[in-house]
Amino acid sequence: MIARVRLAFVASVLALGLFCLLIAPVAHAGLGGIKAPNGQKLFEFGLLGSGPLTNPCTPDWGTCTLNAGVNGNVINAGSSLNETMAWSNDSAITSAGETCYTAAGNGTIVAKKGDQIDFIFNGLLCGDSDTFIPSSLNATYIVTGGTGRFATAVGSGNFTQNNFNVNNDLTGHPKAGAVVVGAAAIVRFDGTLTKGPAVKPQP
Numbered sequence: 001m002i003a004r005v006r007l008a009f010v011a012s013v014l015a016l017g018l019f020c021l022l023i024a025p026v027a028h029a030g031l032g033g034i035k036a037p038n039g040q041k042l043f044e045f046g047l048l049g050s051g052p053l054t055n056p057c058t059p060d061w062g063t064c065t066l067n068a069g070v071n072g073n074v075i076n077a078g079s080s081l082n083e084t085m086a087w088s089n090d091s092a093i094t095s096a097g098e099t100c101y102t103a104a105g106n107g108t109i110v111a112k113k114g115d116q117i118d119f120i121f122n123g124l125l126c127g128d129s130d131t132f133i134p135s136s137l138n139a140t141y142i143v144t145g146g147t148g149r150f151a152t153a154v155g156s157g158n159f160t161q162n163n164f165n166v167n168n169d170l171t172g173h174p175k176a177g178a179v180v181v182g183a184a185a186i187v188r189f190d191g192t193l194t195k196g197p198a199v200k201p202q203p
Contacts, residue, residue: 045155045193047072047109049081053183057125057163058132059089059101066107066161066185074193075111081187083107085137085161087125100126103137108146115148117193121159134164141189149195157191 049070057064063086071077085105093100104122111117123139143155163185 040152040154040194042155043074043193043195045072045074045157045189045191047075047079047081047189048187049079050184050186051081053163053185056133056165056183057085057135057137057161057185058127059087059092059099062086062089064163064183066187068185068187070109070187072189074195075109075117078112080110081107082110083121083187085121085125094129097129098126099129099132100124103139111148111150113148115150116146117150117153118144118146120144123159127163134162136163137161141191143193150193153194155191155193157189160188162186 047070049068049072051066051068054065054067055061063084065084066082068081070079070081072079083105084107085103087101087103089101091102101124102122103125104120106118106120109117109119119141121139121141123137125135125137127133127135137160139159139161141157141159143150143153145151146153163183166181166184
């Protein structure tokens with residue numbers, strides 16, 4: 001009973017903190033005119049969001065998919081992130097009551113106007129050895145391209161995903177308007193990204 005109350009409290013606190021962060025205006029940040037090898041300007045890239053999971057990110061499933069509303073620089077409120085990750089029980093590492101698995105996956109970020117950023121990631125998914133709820137993924141991502149202004153995008157950085165259960169209705173993202181009950185997650189990206197028109201090949 002105590003554990004259930006604690007999880008509900010943590011979920012409520014996380015949701016409130018996320019709401020406050022996401023309603024704040026986000027500035028587009030450059031890196032002083034630095035250009036990437038493909039000739040495009042390099043930007044600091046960050047996003048934060050939340051949404052429902054198709055199923056809990058627990059060992060008995062072996063895979064989970066997230067559909068989140070996100071906001072950040074380079075993209076704006078009203079954007080979305082879809083990602084799927086998988087892990088193998090054979091990769092389990094257990095220590096001090098916590099078990100971790102090597103996890104990997106791919107996903108797409110869709111900006112409000114429809115331009116897409118495609119990415120892959122890998123890292124460690126860790127949780128309590130008995131319940132595995134809540135759990136957390138600490139990973140690195142690599143941008144592999146996209147569409148529109150991100151058609152030739154490159155970039156990389158850190159990707160974290162905190163998974164938990166929501167026992168009461170709450171709005172995961174003020175713009176997405178999704179009411180979440182059950183398995184949910186908060187995601188964050190911190191890294192760099194290029195954007196701009198497709199780079200013409202050099203003769």
